[in-house]
Amino acid sequence: MEQNHTVKAVASAMRQDRGVDTATESFHRNILADNISCNLISGQRAAWLFDKHSGIDIQQIRLSKKVASSLIDSKKIKIADLESLRMREYDADVDRSDPIIGSAFSFLSSVTDFTIALGGTLIDSWKEYKRFRASGQEASRASGAAAIAVSKGFASGHHQGRPRSCKQTSLN
Known part of the structure; x- marks a missing residue:
């Protein structure tokens, strides 16, 4: 019963709140x-x-x-x-000189790059597998093509979500 009363009180306060209007009035004042x-x-x-x-x-x-x-x-x-x-001047430059923030940023950047590269590699291999299967090739040949696509992805290194072209890889 008390929770119901609290919910009603919060709902009433939200109906009466004029946050944007109040902020605008304060700014102009x-x-x-x-x-x-x-x-x-x-x-x-x-x-x-x-x-x-x-x-x-x-x-x-x-x-x-x-x-x-x-x-x-x-x-x-x-x-x-x-x-x-x-x-009024505002400093919008993010300062990453703090060791904790710098380390966290570096770690998150690495995780993001790794995730994008891994995702691209898996997608490329899946596309290659589907292409071989659609052309009527047997499953083992399609699996082999997918494995080759995976190895190309790892060898070429998906950089920032974009695989390097075949011309840029040294393994072709």
């Missing part, structure tokens, strides 16, 4: 519109920073793509004077 709008044309999103030098002071001006393009076309500024405006 917390974003600082002044930091992302163009200084010259309001309502346009800034994409570039331009350092304006006046005497000793340096003032950073946020420019939209359209404004920056117009200023460059009219030779008011140079493209080299612009800096891409990025609100």
Whole structure:
């Protein structure tokens, strides 16, 4: 009886949950519109920073793509004077310098390569067996052809799921 009540409570909470709506509202509530709008044309999103030098002071001006393009076309500024405006930098590079992560990645890569190679070898031998059987050959000859296909697969080394062509193998 208690489980039934718990399930109903969870179902009710799920019906009332507005996760995406709440996240969107929070994003818009917390974003600082002044930091992302163009200084010259309001309502346009800034994409570039331009350092304006006046005497000793340096003032950073946020420019939209359209404004920056117009200023460059009219030779008011140079493209080299612009800096891409990025609100927040994220490091998306996976660091495998940790010994545990590096070892796990290496192991999983090896297992994946082995599985793909083994699967390709078995599929090639099965196709060869079916081809010989379909051409009316006896089972022993078809089995022999399948065995040869297996040996070719192991000799040529299925690399990343693709068997090397016959021209590349040294056993042909």
